[in-house]
Amino acid sequence: MARFIEHTLNILPVLFEGLGVTLKLTALSALFGTLLGLLAALARISRNPLFTVPATLYVNLFRGTPLLLQLLFIYNALPQLGLLIQPFPAAVLGYSLNSGAYIAEIIRAAIQSIDRGQMEAARSLGMSYGLAMRRIILPQTYRRLLPPMVNELSALTKDTSLASTISILELMKYSSQFVSRTNLAWQTYVWTAAFYLVVTMTLSALASRLEKKLEARG
Amino acid sequence: MARFIEHTLNILPVLFEGLGVTLKLTALSALFGTLLGLLAALARISRNPLFTVPATLYVNLFRGTPLLLQLLFIYNALPQLGLLIQPFPAAVLGYSLNSGAYIAEIIRAAIQSIDRGQMEAARSLGMSYGLAMRRIILPQTYRRLLPPMVNELSALTKDTSLASTISILELMKYSSQFVSRTNLAWQTYVWTAAFYLVVTMTLSALASRLEKKLEARG
Amino acid sequence: ACGGARSSDGGQPSGGSAAQQPSGGAQAPADAGAEAPSAGESAQPASSLERIKAEGVLRVGIDASYPPMEFVDEDGKTPIGFDIDLANAVAEKLGVKADFTIIDWAGIQAGLLGGHYDVIMSSMTITEERQKEMDFVQYLTMGIAYASRPGVEVRSDADLDGKIVVVQEETTAQYYVEDLMADKGIQPKELRSFPYATDAFRELANGRADVVAIDAPVAGYYAQLDPDQYRVTGFAEMDPDPIGIALRKGETELREALQKAVEELEAEGVLRELQVKWFGDAAGQ
Amino acid sequence: MGEPIIVIEGLKKSFGRLEVLRGIDLTIHQGEVVVVIGPSGSGKSTLLRCINFLEKPTAGRVLFHGEEVGQRLVNGRLVPLPEKVLDQQRARMGMVFQRFNLFPHMTALENVIEAPIRVRKLPRHEAEELGLRLLRRVGLADKAGQYPNFLSGGQQQRVAIARALAMEPDVMLFDEPTSALDPELVGEVLQVMQDLANDGMTMVVVTHEMGFAREVGDRVIFMDGGLILEEGPPEQIFGEPRHPRTREFLSKVLH
Amino acid sequence: MGEPIIVIEGLKKSFGRLEVLRGIDLTIHQGEVVVVIGPSGSGKSTLLRCINFLEKPTAGRVLFHGEEVGQRLVNGRLVPLPEKVLDQQRARMGMVFQRFNLFPHMTALENVIEAPIRVRKLPRHEAEELGLRLLRRVGLADKAGQYPNFLSGGQQQRVAIARALAMEPDVMLFDEPTSALDPELVGEVLQVMQDLANDGMTMVVVTHEMGFAREVGDRVIFMDGGLILEEGPPEQIFGEPRHPRTREFLSKVLH
Ligand SMILES: Nc1ncnc2c1ncn2[C@@H]1O[C@H](COP(=O)(O)OP(=O)(O)OP(=O)(O)O)[C@@H](O)[C@H]1O
Ligand SMILES: Nc1ncnc2c1ncn2[C@@H]1O[C@H](COP(=O)(O)OP(=O)(O)OP(=O)(O)O)[C@@H](O)[C@H]1O
Ligand SMILES: NC(=O)CC[C@H](N)C(=O)O
Ligand SMILES: [Mg+2]
Numbered sequence A, B: 001m002a003r004f005i006e007h008t009l010n011i012l013p014v015l016f017e018g019l020g021v022t023l024k025l026t027a028l029s030a031l032f033g034t035l036l037g038l039l040a041a042l043a044r045i046s047r048n049p050l051f052t053v054p055a056t057l058y059v060n061l062f063r064g065t066p067l068l069l070q071l072l073f074i075y076n077a078l079p080q081l082g083l084l085i086q087p088f089p090a091a092v093l094g095y096s097l098n099s100g101a102y103i104a105e106i107i108r109a110a111i112q113s114i115d116r117g118q119m120e121a122a123r124s125l126g127m128s129y130g131l132a133m134r135r136i137i138l139p140q141t142y143r144r145l146l147p148p149m150v151n152e153l154s155a156l157t158k159d160t161s162l163a164s165t166i167s168i169l170e171l172m173k174y175s176s177q178f179v180s181r182t183n184l185a186w187q188t189y190v191w192t193a194a195f196y197l198v199v200t201m202t203l204s205a206l207a208s209r210l211e212k213k214l215e216a217r218g
Numbered sequence C: 001a002c003g004g005a006r007s008s009d010g011g012q013p014s015g016g017s018a019a020q021q022p023s024g025g026a027q028a029p030a031d032a033g034a035e036a037p038s039a040g041e042s043a044q045p046a047s048s049l050e051r052i053k054a055e056g057v058l059r060v061g062i063d064a065s066y067p068p069m070e071f072v073d074e075d076g077k078t079p080i081g082f083d084i085d086l087a088n089a090v091a092e093k094l095g096v097k098a099d100f101t102i103i104d105w106a107g108i109q110a111g112l113l114g115g116h117y118d119v120i121m122s123s124m125t126i127t128e129e130r131q132k133e134m135d136f137v138q139y140l141t142m143g144i145a146y147a148s149r150p151g152v153e154v155r156s157d158a159d160l161d162g163k164i165v166v167v168q169e170e171t172t173a174q175y176y177v178e179d180l181m182a183d184k185g186i187q188p189k190e191l192r193s194f195p196y197a198t199d200a201f202r203e204l205a206n207g208r209a210d211v212v213a214i215d216a217p218v219a220g221y222y223a224q225l226d227p228d229q230y231r232v233t234g235f236a237e238m239d240p241d242p243i244g245i246a247l248r249k250g251e252t253e254l255r256e257a258l259q260k261a262v263e264e265l266e267a268e269g270v271l272r273e274l275q276v277k278w279f280g281d282a283a284g285q
Numbered sequence D, E: 001m002g003e004p005i006i007v008i009e010g011l012k013k014s015f016g017r018l019e020v021l022r023g024i025d026l027t028i029h030q031g032e033v034v035v036v037i038g039p040s041g042s043g044k045s046t047l048l049r050c051i052n053f054l055e056k057p058t059a060g061r062v063l064f065h066g067e068e069v070g071q072r073l074v075n076g077r078l079v080p081l082p083e084k085v086l087d088q089q090r091a092r093m094g095m096v097f098q099r100f101n102l103f104p105h106m107t108a109l110e111n112v113i114e115a116p117i118r119v120r121k122l123p124r125h126e127a128e129e130l131g132l133r134l135l136r137r138v139g140l141a142d143k144a145g146q147y148p149n150f151l152s153g154g155q156q157q158r159v160a161i162a163r164a165l166a167m168e169p170d171v172m173l174f175d176e177p178t179s180a181l182d183p184e185l186v187g188e189v190l191q192v193m194q195d196l197a198n199d200g201m202t203m204v205v206v207t208h209e210m211g212f213a214r215e216v217g218d219r220v221i222f223m224d225g226g227l228i229l230e231e232g233p234p235e236q237i238f239g240e241p242r243h244p245r246t247r248e249f250l251s252k253v254l255h
């Protein structure tokens, strides 16, 4: 027991440091991923093939291949093609592109789940497509977006555990380095799991609170 | 160009070998994951806390932590706790537990999306809960299950790219081996991406065909 | 016989890298430097040595799972080890600081060629294949040792037959065993490879595998750390391989500066000191 | 008037703090057609659903053939009956829902014979014979192999009636069986219900179809706010409603 | 009879191979109330939706104030008008839907003033004045701050009418405005529509409410199978329908 406490005291500071990187990477990627996803979603539901085709290619490519491959491509292959990106920006790029593809589908599904009658009512009042989208459709998606976006944010948090392959030292990497150094596998992993769970559970808790607030409006 | 063809001829056989392992791992994990997921889903919607509590813990734990951590825990920490599992079975266990948690939520959502009136109609005819679930509710979920299950199967395929951390030689590992030996990063990654895309796109194509068939019934 | 400092008559194959013609690296600046190694070319971008000096940082790629060569301290994050000390000393000779990038071994070469760091100092064996992609400055030699689980005695290459053999992926130890399988008909029960050397030893500890094939100093480190679990029972039947600092091809100025630094460190006895510090008495005779 | 089949005593039902039924007493006799009317939210559906225990009453009791349905009062506490007993009670009460609730993955015939085979344990060929007979009775002999989604609303509701009849119930409960239908399709369903009434089936019908209530009902119940405010033969309720709420309601509905 | 506001000529509409409108000619005059009746699937909604170009006609044309709506025939091909022009045309035709289609994230007042502010570019205070006036007109002055989900169906539909009126349209199109309502709530919506008609609004109303058609309609159109089978004043259509399909339909609906 005393040993367990001692280990814990050693593990925690390292994990906290890793958590910081994990959260920073997650937050930046979520931000850019959401912007990218919104654009891609709007492009996909437009009726102009100049928008739909590239958006569809993007979404399918990034949803159809492993994240690990995408990260390695950005880190190792792009320099061969003349584009050298530093590790952290490369990671943010990779995670943004990847989550953007998933978020695009989330937003598209949310938009398409809004009753067609809403768009028709707006158009019948003389609103343009863009105005109707901005003022009528998108605001109604927020509540529906919340659960899948929180899922995606959780997924992103967990996926950052792959960033060590491109030399980012985040929570998971610190954890496994600690294990290799001390051989305290299960103790370290349990603590690491707890860290991830705290993040993902906090996200869900915040989301369901926000959802209740939005629901109050009826 | 001639060099590109030469590389390709070198890369392809290696990747094919990896693909075999990837598919085998995916298929086995999907099988066990689905069984596990069905049980967990039924447990979660039951009203008996003896079932709901463990099922909820299981689902939250495996959805709330990174797959990589789960694999490493099974492979590295379980032996310390007295349970030694060989690499391939360990991988199947890890992927089954992980996908089982996601599949549980998929099945639960599908069951809960079936109109409550269906269960009520069945019960009002004197059917028991189990009979109604088996004959009336579950068969109606199949069509709704198809898209998310195919997504999950795709996710599983892509996630097997992490299995190399516990020494499984699958597609991604062969790919990165090839890169490290030949330094043909982008060529190899493009081919690897193509392999994954073929699998994931084939899955979607099969699914949408199956969906149309099921839809034909109305 | 398992690890030694570079000696002027040491096992360097073909006097290799130093004499090699620059044949173009991945980066434009490297190419430019390759074609015009003299620093006087004002129209050309600065050579990588100039850039390193200007930035004051030598960026070093390491695989921090390779004790005692490069691993992390007990805090789980600070890189330490023979190569770390050496890199710091080399950097000091160049008048700069070493900055370490921790990356998986399998991707370490791609990371260098991509330009994510300037050199690899991670016990990289100088092989013919690698010399096609990179230049090297040798500083050690190492053989491959077999560390067996208690109850297993792998003394020779032939003893690998029927065993579960574990290696770190994409190391010369893996290539060596693969060659044995292909050329000598030795058939291990399974050849298992992991991203990190530490994973390999964990396989021995929990009894899931029989033998680890790995650079001798690493095997020696583990044997010393926990003699009950790990024992060095034999060696690969080969001459020790040269170990060197890897850099992109054509960066002649940098290579020459590194070469000079290593030679000075050897002359000053620093290399020797580091060996004693990290390999103990058993090392470097 | 026949024997009492259903006896409801002091029935109360709350959802959280919302009291939806506030004390209902009602007896339904063999062969009687009771029509329940009342404004939206007055508790009509809840009353029907309490009868076959799709909703659990908060207080009071429902007797079916003299037996308590779903739960029993033991030492002042309501204790649920074994599921098997409840299933058997439900099997003897047919229910028809506003939204049909046909099983969409089964043909019309399969919808009708599923429960007879699985619950009554009829051999398949007997069940099919019964099913076809009932489909003929609701005028849909030719639709036996059709999936519900290819049937009109009126046809679906008639299949739903056949499905309920296939359990050979002692009483049929109808919850606004025609209000999800296009106006032109209402007639065909009402016709089937009228035939059923003529054949002597005991029926409780929640409906807004005042024509049906007047012509087919033996007794009309007017509910509001979770209470029965007025009941009587249709001539009296429609001709000279006593309660002001009844008058107000009827004036709105019979615009 | 006033000026023609809407002129429909040879209007056809197909969905894939399904011909839903098979050649409609119809003129609607200033101040006229035209009621469209017909069985389900006869194309009533599609006709209405073609008028304001929510559906794109396959052939023929719709003139609004003499201008083609949404598209124009150029060298034998239908060419879409610029979106801006279409938006302006739509702004002058109000539409009321069966399912209300209020914007659920906006209060009743916000629903009403959104388009006046964004499309007509009214200053907010003017729009609010207008909005409150219109809500008063439909009897909902006290519900201005309420979100749609807290309103009854009848109230929602009245807000929807106010919302359409807020664009000060020249014509109002109603697509079964009361058929999603509880029977008791139908009256209040019909009353608002009747007031509107009395105030001289030009209206096209698809409905199953035969009482309204008879009392308020200037002209009744009977559609079936994508064609207008019969039209005339309500007395004639209801009193002595000429076409056998009309008779059949009316006999079913007026059970
Ligand atoms: N499961 C439930 N949870 C909470 N409230 C409920 C539930 N079921 C019904 N209610 C509420 O109980 C009240 C009565 O509902 P009920 O469905 O019995 O009315 P009704 O008379 O059938 O009305 P309608 O004519 O609209 O069908 C309503 O206020 C309704 O919102
Ligand atoms: N977007 C669409 N795509 C395909 N078919 C359609 C579409 N909209 C309508 N239809 C079909 O066109 C036909 C006419 O539909 P419409 O809605 O105009 O009929 P309606 O007279 O309004 O019927 P109801 O009384 O049921 O509203 C129907 O068969 C309908 O299924
Ligand atoms: N750091 C290492 O893993 C070095 C391993 C081995 N010396 C090689 O070069 O392949
Ligand atoms: Mg009801």
Ligand SMILES: [Mg+2]
Binding pocket: E044, E045, E046, E175, E176
């Ligand atoms: Mg319609």
